[in-house]
Amino acid sequence: MFSIFTSIVIWALLGSLIAWWLGPLIGLALFCGGLLLLLVISTLQLSRVERWTRNLNDPPPPAVGPWDAILAPIYRQLRRDRQEIQDLNRYVDGIMMAAEALPDGAITLNGDMELQWCNQTACEHIGLNLATDRHHSIFNILREPEFSRYARQPQWDGPLMLHLNKDGRERSLLLQLTPYGLGQFLIVTRDVTQVEMLETTRKDFVANVSHELRTPLTVLLGFLETLQDMPADSLPLEQRQRYEQMMLEQTRHMQSIVSDLLTLSTLESSPTVEGDVVQVSQLIESALKQGEAISGGQHSFVTDIDPRIAIQGMETELSSAVSNLITNAVRYTPKDGTITVRWYLNDNGEACYSVQDTGIGIAAQDIPRLTERFYRVDKGRSRSTGGTGLGLAITKHIIVRHNADLQIQSRLGVGSVFMLRFPKSRVRLQDS
Known part of the structure; x- marks a missing residue:
């Protein structure tokens, strides 16, 4: 101017x-x-x-x-x-990218509990759609009575365990609501489904081990107390021998359980190795002899074994898996039943070991749980046949270590087919 x-x-x-x-x-x-x-x-x-x-x-x-x-x-x-402003935008973008990368879900709400923002993990946990759910009340989106009671509290001292069923799949979420800023709220969700399953498995395992060992220990204790309280010459020799035989059987059963548990522990803790070329046909022949001995001539055995097919793996582990399937077939097939054992290459070049029986069969709802430790479809029958309830769990661990698959098909009253399918990368063809 x-x-x-x-x-x-x-x-x-x-x-x-x-x-x-x-x-x-x-x-x-x-x-x-x-x-x-x-x-x-x-x-x-x-x-x-x-x-x-x-x-x-x-x-x-x-x-x-x-x-x-x-x-x-x-x-x-x-x-x-x-x-x-550019620096602040880059900073905000970095924060948003970090929030999107969080393994936990994050949801922000305004003072009226209306959705403002959420990351992708929260969308997967709760089924949110930010494009359509923004500015809608969280109570209209997450319609769970437990959450409604939890969110309407004056303060939140701890998280809420929420069990949701999404697309037919059960999911366990740990949900924590926290106030922040001026009249705003943050919800953090964590998927603890696997943790809860592991905790349930651990509790079931402890309970099952205790139950499996309690029965033989009770038998042993009962006989020992009886023998201790009675004079040495008051029991006939034949009855004493029968008592001793029963105690011996229970002791061997406990020994089998402990041995199988140690085997499982070894399989879980030891690293996976390629191993050597194993002649599986020889392992099958040995397992068949053992199965025939257990059968005592009560079953018919049909075999179709290709001796050329070998597998790169651990011989002791493969031997255990092969014999477990044959032993189970013998135990759960009634007298005069037929057990068919095959070892062949399928059209994809995979090596397949299948054991088919005409036994009692398995209900469809029980098949997914057969490889769980101590899981028994018929607890009374399983114990009477001498099983420990760990055979299929061991087999499952072995085939996983060999990159193989376990397939189970069964119908009640008709029979079952258990198949181990080894990938082509582990197959080694030998001259006859």
């Missing part, structure tokens, strides 16, 4: 000089013309400044007279503000 005032003063002095020299009218006309020129120039400069304000990202216009000193610091401040 100082330059405009200076220009007016200069034109006034110049007009006075002209008025003194050429007359007052000419001096006044020159002064008015100068003021008009200053007005036109100022208008043009203001017009350029006005156009610049429409797009402040561009540099200010040059040579706008007194506005240069005003626009320059404004533009520098604008650049600093834009840089700070």
Whole structure:
């Protein structure tokens, strides 16, 4: 503004000089013309400044007279503000990317418990859709009475365990509600389905081991107390021998359980190795002899074994898996039943070991649980046949270590087929 005032003063002095020299009218006309020129120039400069304000990202216009000193610091401040905004946006983007990468779900709510934002994990946990659920009450989205009671509390000292059924799959979520900011709320969800399953498995395992060992220990204790309280010569020799035989059987049963548990522990803790080339046909022949001995001539055995097929693996582990399937078939097939054992290559070049029986069969709901430790379809029959309830669990661990699959097909009253399918990468064909 100082330059405009200076220009007016200069034109006034110049007009006075002209008025003194050429007359007052000419001096006044020159002064008015100068003021008009200053007005036109100022208008043009203001017009350029006005156009610049429409797009402040561009540099200010040059040579706008007194506005240069005003626009320059404004533009520098604008650049600093834009840089700070860009830095803040990058920081916010980083925070959002980190929130999306969290293994836990995160949900933000406003003071009315309406959904504001959630990450992808939360969408998977609860089934949220941010595009359609935003600004909707969380109580209308998560319609669980337990959650409603939990969220309406005045404060939340601990998390809530929520069991949801999504697409036919049970999911256990640990959900924590926390206030933050000014009247806002954060929900953190954690999927603990696997942890809960492991905890249930651990409890079942302890209970099952205790139950499996309690029966033989009770028998042993009963006989020992009986023998201890009775005089040495009061029991007939035949009855004493029968008692001793029963105690021996129970002791061997406990020994089998402990041995199988140690085998499972070894399989779980030892690293997987490629092993050597194993002639599986020889293992099958040995297992068949053992199965025939257990059968005592009560079953018919049909075999179809290709001796050329070998497997890269651990011989002791494969021997255990092979014999477990044959032993189970003998135990659960009634007298005069047929057991068919096959060892062959399928159309995909995979080695398949199958044991088919005409036994009692297995209900469809029991098949997925057969490889669980101590799981028994018929507890009374399983114990009477001498099983420990760990054979299929051991077999499952062995085939996983050999990159193989266990397939089970069964119908109640018709029979079952247990198949081990080894990948082509482990198959080794030998000359006959």
